[in-house]
Amino acid sequence: KQEVTQIPAALSVPEGENLVLNCSFTDSAIYNLQWFRQDPGKGLTSLLLIQSSQREQTSGRLNASLDKSSGRSTLYIAASQPGDSATYLCAVRDNTDKLIFGTGTRLQVFP
Amino acid sequence: DAGITQSPRHKVTETGTPVTLRCHQTENHRYMYWYRQDPGHGLRLIHYSYGVKDTDKGEVSDGYSVSRSKTEDFLLTLESATSSQTSVYFCAISVLGGRDTGELFFGEGSRLTVL
Numbered sequence: 001k002q003e004v005t006q007i008p009a010a011l012s013v014p015e016g017e018n019l020v021l022n023c024s025f026t027d028s029a030i031y032n033l034q035w036f037r038q039d040p041g042k043g044l045t046s047l048l049l050i051q052s053s054q055r056e057q058t059s060g061r062l063n064a065s066l067d068k069s070s071g072r073s074t075l076y077i078a079a080s081q082p083g084d085s086a087t088y089l090c091a092v093r094d095n096t097d098k099l100i101f102g103t104g105t106r107l108q109v110f111p
Numbered sequence: 112d113a114g115i116t117q118s119p120r121h122k123v124t125e126t127g128t129p130v131t132l133r134c135h136q137t138e139n140h141r142y143m144y145w146y147r148q149d150p151g152h153g154l155r156l157i158h159y160s161y162g163v164k165d166t167d168k169g170e171v172s173d174g175y176s177v178s179r180s181k182t183e184d185f186l187l188t189l190e191s192a193t194s195s196q197t198s199v200y201f202c203a204i205s206v207l208g209g210r211d212t213g214e215l216f217f218g219e220g221s222r223l224t225v226l
Contacts, residue, residue, distance in 0.1 A: 044217040099215055103153040
């Protein structure tokens with residue numbers, strides 16, 4: 001059974017720092033991996049999608065990498081801002097079209 | 112914006128009553144999902160659909176049923192609500208692009224409280 005783990009569970013950093021959020025999964029037979037952001041009381045917003053054949057994806061200050069063989073993905077946030085404060089979730093899609101989520105990293109960026 | 116609307120957004124009901132949550136999409140995507148989100152458990156798949164009248168169970172399907180009679184609507188029904196079904200329910204759709212990307216987009220959620 002696929003299990004997805006995110007470390008750390010919570011992170012508090014000053015504005016301007018570069019951050020790395022980690023996601024690990026137990027079964028490397030994935031179709032893709034997706035990173036989401038969730039603000040309190042809101043739905044999930046898709047940030048980046050990495051296909052199983054890809055190594056990384058970039059969008060603005062965000063960069064996500066994927067190492068399927070080791071079962072790991074990282075989300076790199078450059079020059080963090082208070083507006084980046086949210087919960088970040090990763091999810092892997094297996095070949096049965098189901099998305100399995102981690103429990104998230106709650107990020108707070110303070111001025 | 113993937114054109115997903117959930118209704119109702121908030122509902123309070125009593126134990127034993129039936130409840131139906133609706134997910135509506137405007138773009139005719141084939142795959143639709145229902146998740147619940149609870150503190151300490153994250154998001155867990157309840158049921159999903161891969162086409163009209165084609166549905167399958169997720170990891171926490173007990174106590175829930177679904178129906179999809181047309182592409183744009185995916186209904187989640189709690190036949191007899193229990194307090195353990197108090198949760199935030201999210202609908203999602205899978206957008207398949209030219210390379211079958213399978214990116215998931217979520218609705219805003221439906222907060223259900225069962226007293």
